[in-house]
Amino acid sequence: MGSLMIYREMSTRKLLLVLILPAVIIIFLVIIGPIAFAFILSINQATPRLGGIDLKWRGLLNYIHFFFQDPQFWLSVRITMYFTIVSLAVELVLGTGIALVLNKNFWGRGFVRAVVLIPWAVPTVVNARLWEWIYAGSSFGALNGLLKVIGALPEAKNIVWLGFDVPFAGVPLLSEFFSWMGVSRALNMIILADTWKVTPLVVFLLLAGLQQIPESLYEVASIDGANAWRKFWSITYAYLKPVFLVILVLRTMELFRVFDIIYILMQYSIRVVGIYTYETGMKFLRFGKGSALSFLVAMFILAFTLLYIKLFYKEEI
Amino acid sequence: MKKTLLMLTGIILLLALVSCGPKEAAGPAEAPAAEINVLYMAQAAYQPEDVAGWARLFTDVTGIKVNVDFVKYDEQHEKVVASAIAATPTYDVFSLDLIWTAEFASKGFCVPLDDKIAGFKDDIPAPIMDAFVYDGKTWAMPFLANFQLFFYNVNMIKRAGFPGARPKTLEEMVEMMKAMKKRGIVEYPWTDSWNQKEGLTCEYVWLTGAFGGDTFDENGKPIFNEGPGLKALEFMVMLLKEGLASPKSLTNDEPAARDDFIAGQAAFTSNWTFQYGSLDDPETSKIVGQAKMGLLPVSKDALGKYPNDTASVSGFQGAAILANSNNKEAAWKWLRFCTSPVLQRAYLTEMPVWTSVSTSAYAATMDPVMDIKSKQIANVHHRPRVPVYTETSSILQKYIHQALTMKMAPKEALDKAKAEIEAL
Numbered sequence: 001m002g003s004l005m006i007y008r009e010m011s012t013r014k015l016l017l018v019l020i021l022p023a024v025i026i027i028f029l030v031i032i033g034p035i036a037f038a039f040i041l042s043i044n045q046a047t048p049r050l051g052g053i054d055l056k057w058r059g060l061l062n063y064i065h066f067f068f069q070d071p072q073f074w075l076s077v078r079i080t081m082y083f084t085i086v087s088l089a090v091e092l093v094l095g096t097g098i099a100l101v102l103n104k105n106f107w108g109r110g111f112v113r114a115v116v117l118i119p120w121a122v123p124t125v126v127n128a129r130l131w132e133w134i135y136a137g138s139s140f141g142a143l144n145g146l147l148k149v150i151g152a153l154p155e156a157k158n159i160v161w162l163g164f165d166v167p168f169a170g171v172p173l174l175s176e177f178f179s180w181m182g183v184s185r186a187l188n189m190i191i192l193a194d195t196w197k198v199t200p201l202v203v204f205l206l207l208a209g210l211q212q213i214p215e216s217l218y219e220v221a222s223i224d225g226a227n228a229w230r231k232f233w234s235i236t237y238a239y240l241k242p243v244f245l246v247i248l249v250l251r252t253m254e255l256f257r258v259f260d261i262i263y264i265l266m267q268y269s270i271r272v273v274g275i276y277t278y279e280t281g282m283k284f285l286r287f288g289k290g291s292a293l294s295f296l297v298a299m300f301i302l303a304f305t306l307l308y309i310k311l312f313y314k315e316e317i
Numbered sequence: 318m319k320k321t322l323l324m325l326t327g328i329i330l331l332l333a334l335v336s337c338g339p340k341e342a343a344g345p346a347e348a349p350a351a352e353i354n355v356l357y358m359a360q361a362a363y364q365p366e367d368v369a370g371w372a373r374l375f376t377d378v379t380g381i382k383v384n385v386d387f388v389k390y391d392e393q394h395e396k397v398v399a400s401a402i403a404a405t406p407t408y409d410v411f412s413l414d415l416i417w418t419a420e421f422a423s424k425g426f427c428v429p430l431d432d433k434i435a436g437f438k439d440d441i442p443a444p445i446m447d448a449f450v451y452d453g454k455t456w457a458m459p460f461l462a463n464f465q466l467f468f469y470n471v472n473m474i475k476r477a478g479f480p481g482a483r484p485k486t487l488e489e490m491v492e493m494m495k496a497m498k499k500r501g502i503v504e505y506p507w508t509d510s511w512n513q514k515e516g517l518t519c520e521y522v523w524l525t526g527a528f529g530g531d532t533f534d535e536n537g538k539p540i541f542n543e544g545p546g547l548k549a550l551e552f553m554v555m556l557l558k559e560g561l562a563s564p565k566s567l568t569n570d571e572p573a574a575r576d577d578f579i580a581g582q583a584a585f586t587s588n589w590t591f592q593y594g595s596l597d598d599p600e601t602s603k604i605v606g607q608a609k610m611g612l613l614p615v616s617k618d619a620l621g622k623y624p625n626d627t628a629s630v631s632g633f634q635g636a637a638i639l640a641n642s643n644n645k646e647a648a649w650k651w652l653r654f655c656t657s658p659v660l661q662r663a664y665l666t667e668m669p670v671w672t673s674v675s676t677s678a679y680a681a682t683m684d685p686v687m688d689i690k691s692k693q694i695a696n697v698h699h700r701p702r703v704p705v706y707t708e709t710s711s712i713l714q715k716y717i718h719q720a721l722t723m724k725m726a727p728k729e730a731l732d733k734a735k736a737e738i739e740a741l
Contacts, residue, residue, distance in 0.1 A: 048401070050426060052402055052404075138582065140576065160565045164722045179724070186568075268513055268711065269513040282395050283395075283711070285707075
């Protein structure tokens with residue numbers, strides 16, 4: 001009872017501090033603490049030993065290593081950039097198109113809206129396994145099987161969908177460019193698989209945005225003689241700008257640190273920065289370099305986000 | 318309101334404290350029974366239900382409780398490391414793949430077992446025992462004796478105009494494959510697991526052996542960029558260029574290569590012992606009664622170099638004790654139990670590590686291919702025993718894959734791999 005008396009005498013401010021303390025401790029333990037520890041690792045050569053980790057001061061050498069001495073890092077950045085930019089472009093174009101259709105009034109719209117959402121409900125790992133079966137390069141592969149059923153592929157032939165062929169092989173400059181970027185058929189197929197899953201999210205974010213646009217604006221624009229493109233650009237796009245910003249930031253973060261779908265389908269064959277970080281830190285046990293890579297990935301994402309904010313977050317409508 | 322909230326918080330905290338308290342405190346003090354934690358893979362070889370059954374039996378016999386944590390093969394390494402660097406280890410016993418022997422031994426993660434195994438190690442074939450030796454000490458008790466074997470489709474060989482016997486040399490096999498392709502028997506006669514994973518290193522190691530050499534010398538120095546190592550990669554590239562090897566091989570792991578073979582989409586492949594069980598399984602195989610398992614062929618230049626003119630790659634696993642375990646004696650008892658000849662005799666689906674079991678009349682009766690397995694295991698080549706094995710193998714895989722995808726010439730790829738490995 002004595003302690004309760006003390007509590008009673010506490011000021012509201014003190015009580016709030018006491019109540020907030022567990023949350024602060026948890027945030028320190030699970031967010032700030034690990035980030036600080038990872039940063040300490042990143043400026044050291046961290047070698048595992050029995051009962052602990054040996055640290056040897058390296059300063060910024062781990063970061064310098066990736067920036068100036070490791071061609072694999074820049075190859076990983078190029079592959080990841082390609083994956084991010086192409087995925088974003090496809091998702092935004094498809095997502096906008098589908099959202100515009102779903103915003104119209106038509107019979108069965110509710111059902112279609114629900115169906116469109118299904119891929120988003122599929123867990124990422126399940127999605128990867130699903131596409132692994134679809135893309136299987138043998139006669140067991142669903143896509144090969146489908147092509148054979150419709151007669152587009154001879155019975156004895158099989159296409160290796162997750163193969164390493166460079167797009168536009170034989171076309172000068174283009175093939176060299178894609179080869180330099182680290183692009184392969186497998187990467188493009190993975191973009192398709194990932195896009196299938198994530199486009200519904202883009203659709204629904206845009207749909208929510210579209211529903212905020214007053215119909216009267218379009219009517220006024222029509223009276224003023226605006227064509228469809230002008231209406232889209234000046235009304236729809238203008239209203240959707242903040243939504244695009246959210247999508248770009250959210251999806252860039254997810255795409256740039258992609259790991260699961262690529263690891264499941266290709267393991268270490270396509271070294272996007274997420275895979276390269278995991279391989280360096282957890283497979284090769286170079287905790288210092290792995291941590292430095294994690295911070296570099298975070299910096300890239302931060303740079304992207306700042307760029308988006310500069311481009312899109314200019315004025316309020 | 319504030320008072321009620323405070324009282325409620327107080328009661329919740331009190332309950333939480335009571336529920337977190339030591340349960341033993343309520344009862345009379347008892348000596349804790351020995352308990353060990355074991356890390357094992359849930360993938361190939363002995364299955365989780367088998368191992369769980371052994372654990373129950375072991376507890377009945379010794380009173381020592383065994384908790385087995387089953388994880389995927391790829392997760393084992395990091396779990397062992399996490400357990401070893403912790404002040405209190407998660408595991409007492411783990412399955413040690415032979416490729417980790419040098420790394421874990423050099424870091425002192427596991428304990429040497431020489432004193433304990435001295436009395437019976439002569440009953441284990443030298444190629445198996447040697448795989449777990451580093452720095453003159455033995456770091457694990459051999460447990461699983463996996464290795465690659467040759468699988469060939471007799472029907473396809475006969476249809477190509479040959480008697481149907483196993484090709485003895487790689488050159489003979491290429492001749493058969495060309496005939497098969499010419500007659501349209503199969504589009505790609507060879508399939509394999511050449512995706513950029515550990516399997517690719519294994520395939521390359523046995524092929525280098527088949528050309529009469531090794532990938533690394535006795536001191537752990539890379540020698541693969543010349544002679545047999547170079548010939549092996551040139552052979553692999555040739556198979557792809559000539560359309561003899563399936564381009565799908567570049568994305569296959571071992572089960573996928575097995576699937577190609579049992580679907581009748583290849584005439585030849587090399588794979589681990591597990592493939593044998595699928596050949597005549599009517600539920601999955603389209604080639605029931607058509608294929609056989611035999612000794613891997615070697616190049617004609619390597620004939621006479623090895624007993625039975627064959628070469629393979631080892632994929633052995635041992636059971637090891639973590640150096641920071643607090644239950645080493647109980648752990649050793651479990652090691653002896655789970656690797657014992659009696660247990661391995663009961664599970665002949667896996668190649669026993671004991672000579673007395675593999676050469677017994679019982680094994681010959683129960684396993685008709687025991688003779689082939691024994692000959693093949695005597696000719697295994699080990700992957701390099703270097704402390705930075707995972708990185709070494711990863712570099713090798715990366716450059717071999719570059720050559721197989723025709724992005725780099727074999728010699729250039731192997732030279733670069735060697736330079737990168739030496740710089741580690």
